[in-house]
Amino acid sequence: MHAFANPTKFLAIARPVTPWALWGGVLLSLVGLACGLWLTPADYLQKDSVRILYVHVPAAWLGMAGWTGIAAASLMQLVWRHPLAAVAGRALAVPGAVFAALCLATGSIWGRPTWGTWWEWDGRLTSMLILFFLYLGYIALAQANADRGAGGQRVVAIFGIVGAVNIPVIRYSVVWWNTLHQGQSIGLTRTTIDASILWPLPIVVLGFTMLFTAVVLMRMRTMLADGKVEARLRRMARA
Amino acid sequence: MKAKHQRLTLAVLAIVAVVGAALLAMSALKDQAAYFYTPTDAVRDGVQPGRAVRLGGMVADRSIVREPDGVTVRFVVTDGAQTVPVRYTGIVPDLFKENSGVVAEGAFVPGGGFVATNILAKHDERYMPPQVVGEMHKSESIAPAKPGGRT
Missing domain, CATH: 1.20.5 (Single alpha-helices involved in coiled-coils or other helix-helix interfaces)
Structure with missing residues (x-):
């Protein structure tokens, strides 16, 4: 793990991986979405509005995976003081927020014809909205503490870990409370989506995840390059 | 270290x-x-008539009756153990049907029924194309909610 914490070694791996993740992700997302839009049958109740699932589910997954990544990076930053961990956490926040927002927007658009409402304050919807707000708070905090050295970075990491409490709340909201949102459809042992509707979903999930990875890697490389430029400018100013 | x-x-x-x-x-x-009271919850907690609450459950089989005025519907919400008759005037969502989940916003009336001011359809976690529903036969795909279970 220490090998990846070295920015030079990280860049040696990230540089070739980025284009593959990016273009592979674009290709898989487009193929998966096309299959979902044209090749799968409509649902017996929801008709064609079921197709929003192919964006909503991967967006929800990445919104939650993004914060899980932030929490893991925050822990590494606090305990092992990896120089790259703070960069990784900050790089994850913006794409994570975008996917959380996409999940909320697609859910709302689907909820109007299905439930008869754009928004309801049930457990699942509210906890997902809180995740989005947590992202906004994290981004603001990281910006505000960008120039405050290791102490400031640590405050951001603590926020990242505490915010992770919301992730299991989102996951189990439909189990703990009765909600308007339906229960879990896709589980390890039981999936209640018919195979004819389900099959493009893994393709889109993989495609979105690769796109997400590419964006995070690009953001990390940009931040590292920024840091290098600043360090060089400081050295030049001293000389 | x-x-x-x-x-x-x-x-x-x-x-x-x-x-x-x-x-x-x-x-x-x-x-x-909790987003709504099931009929059993409402009995157990003794929800006061007139208090604004949500009532959730399944629309009982063959319980939907449309009044002659065309906009008022009566139906029965059940959770398998208790039932509550509901009256609602207005437009119901497309997915509102018998043996399917529903959330009614409104209040209990002193007589023991429920008057709804808004109706939301609740979708379950099952997704399938129409052919599969035909093959599988309906009663299994839209089984009534287990008492105390998720609706």
Whole structure:
């Protein structure tokens, strides 16, 4: 793990991986979405509005995976003081927020014809909205503490870990409370989506995840390059 | 090496404490955070008539009756154990049908029924194309909710 914490070694791996993740992700997302839009049958109740699932589910997954990544990076930053961990956490926040927002927007658009409402304050919807707000708070905090050295970075990491409490709340909201949102459809042992509707979903999930990875890697490389430029400018100013 | 282990111990303790606090808070919220009352909940908690609440459950089989005025519907909400007759005037969502989930916003009336001011259809976690529904035969795909279970 220490090998990846070295920015030079990280860049040696990230540089070739980025284009593959990016273009592979674009290709898989487009193929998966096309299959979902044209090749799968409509649902017996929801008709064609079921197709929003192919964006909503991967967006929800990445919104939650993004914060899980932030929490893991925050822990590494606090305990092992990896120089790259703070960069990784900050790089994850913006794409994570975008996917959380996409999940909320697609859910709302689907909820109007299905439930008869754009928004309801049930457990699942509210906890997902809180995740989005947590992202906004994290981004603001990281910006505000960008120039405050290791102490400031640590405050951001603590926020990242505490915010992770919301992730299991989102996951189990439909189990703990009765909600308007339906229960879990896709589980390890039981999936209640018919195979004819389900099959493009893994393709889109993989495609979105690769796109997400590419964006995070690009953001990390940009931040590292920024840091290098600043360090060089400081050295030049001293000389 | 020592400082690193100390930090790890501290971080793990802090995480355990925070998660524990959150779980306690969530279990304390259990009833307040419920989105609706099932008919059984409403009986158990003795919900006062006139209080604005949501009532959720399944629309009982062959219970939907449309009044002659064309906009008022009567139906029965059931959770398998208790039932509540509901009256609603207005437009119902497309997915509102018998043997399917529903959430009614409104209030109980002193006589024992429920008057709804808004109706939401609740979708379940099953997704399937129409052919599959035909093959599988309906009663299995839209079984009535188990008492106390998710609706």
